[in-house]
Amino acid sequence: MAYTHNHCSYCGGSMRISALSCGDCGLTYGGDFYTPRLYRLGADDQQFVELFVLASGSLKQMAQLLGVSYPTVRNRLNKLIGVLKEEKQKDEIRKQKILEDIEAGRISAKQGMRMIDAI
Secondary structure (H helix, E strand, C coil), X not given: CCCCCCECXXXXXXXXXXXXXXXXXXXXXXXXXXXXXXXXXXXXXXXXXXXXXXXXXXXXXXXXXXXXXXXXXXXXXXXXXXXXXHHHHHHHHHHHHHHHHHHCCCCCHHHHHHHHHHX
8 A cells, every 4th residue: 555645654544634823823622523525535646537537528638648559548537436436435424423413412503514614
């Protein structure tokens, strides 16, 4: 496994954001923040998505830019679609767990809704 900025260099697990800081004034927020699905992709997949957008979604143009065949680009896109669907499903499971925690009284509705909005 290639380690990227969003994977632990020790165990390979997913990194999570636990603090956000303002570069101007130094204000820092701490907590357990969920990361956007695209951030959770590896660096190569993030670059692929960026190129896809810049190529206006043209797989033919991407094949030319990458120097590979159209079917190769299509297969890579299909793999990436699968990964994003899995990440979306994980987010839905997280939302369901939060709703269960609200219902069980482990967290307040207000806190739960903030957590769901952050996903």
